[in-house]
Amino acid sequence: GRAEAAGYWAQTAETVSQKARKQLWIPEHGYFRVCSHVTEYEHNFDEDEIFGMGGNAMAVLSGIADEEMAASIFDVANTRQREYGISTISGTVLPPYPQGTFPHPVVNEPYCYQNGGQWDWFGARLILAMYQHGHVELANEKLDEIAKKICSNQEINEWENPAGLPMGSSDYAGAAGVIAKAIVDGRYGIMLDDNGLRIEPNLPQGQYK
Numbered sequence: 461g462r463a464e465a466a467g468y469w470a471q472t473a474e475t476v477s478q479k480a481r482k483q484l485w486i487p488e489h490g491y492f493r494v495c496s497h498v499t500e501y502e503h504n505f506d507e508d509e510i511f512g513m514g515g516n517a518m519a520v521l522s523g524i525a526d527e528e529m530a531a532s533i534f535d536v537a538n539t540r541q542r543e544y545g546i547s548t549i550s551g552t553v554l555p556p557y558p559q560g561t562f563p564h565p566v567v568n569e570p571y572c573y574q575n576g577g578q579w580d581w582f583g584a585r586l587i588l589a590m591y592q593h594g595h596v597e598l599a600n601e602k603l604d605e606i607a608k609k610i611c612s613n614q615e616i617n618e619w620e621n622p623a624g625l626p627m628g629s630s631d632y633a634g635a636a637g638v639i640a641k642a643i644v645d646g647r648y649g650i651m652l653d654d655n656g657l658r659i660e661p662n663l664p665q666g667q668y669k
Contacts, residue, residue: 477522477523480492481524484496485529489508489511489536490529490533491512491532491536492512492516492525493507493508493512494507494512494553503561510554510557511540511553511554513540513582513583514552514579514585514586517589519533520589527593530589530593531593531595533586534598537549537586538602544622545622547578547605547609547622547623548578548580548606549586549587550579550580550582550583550606551576551577551578552575552577552578552582553576554576556570556571556576557575561575571621571622573627574619577621577622578624580606580635581618581619581632581635583606584635584638584642585638586602587606587642588642588646590646591642591645592646599642599646599647600662609624613625616632617635647662647663
């Protein structure tokens with residue numbers, strides 16, 4: 461009911477979106493860059509070749525990415541998963557940063573922790589975005605991959621290596637929460653908002669029972 465304040469913040473949000481697209485979107489790659497350096501520091505590799513799955517997922521969920529951008533992000537995420545042999549869509553940065561990029565030992569090695577490890581905490585967000593933008597078949601496929609990995613490990617882990625072997629905490633609530641949201645909001649389409657309760661399921665064909 462505060463039209464003036466709402467208008468101000470809506471315009472602010474649009475300005476931020478436009479500037480984010482201008483500074484971070486890489487048209488030739490079809491995704492948002494990991495970061496844009498504001499100093500003269502440079503890596504000895506092309507950082508724009510690295511696809512950051514979590515940041516791109518949030519760009520879609522937040523509305524910064526338009527429909528065309530979202531479709532490209534989903535395609536790149538799926539392609540990178542296959543290219544780098546990751547068991548689910550949850551690979552954080554692909555390719556990972558080279559060894560020695562970071563001083564902290566947890567992320568110094570490629571495919572370790574958030575330097576290329578699998579994090580469903582991010583991957584489930586990307587899957588939810590797929591559902592929201594109508595990429596239902598791909599979303600169901602990727603959600604099934606995560607479910608199979610969890611069933612195989614018998615736990616929801618903080619993260620996994622590329623093959624899906626458990627690493628870190630064995631009862632990671634952050635991952636459990638976003639996986640549940642992808643299932644409830646996305647796959648089963650159960651949404652409660654200002655317009656009331658809506659049920660718009662996105663179940664695979666043959667599962668409407």
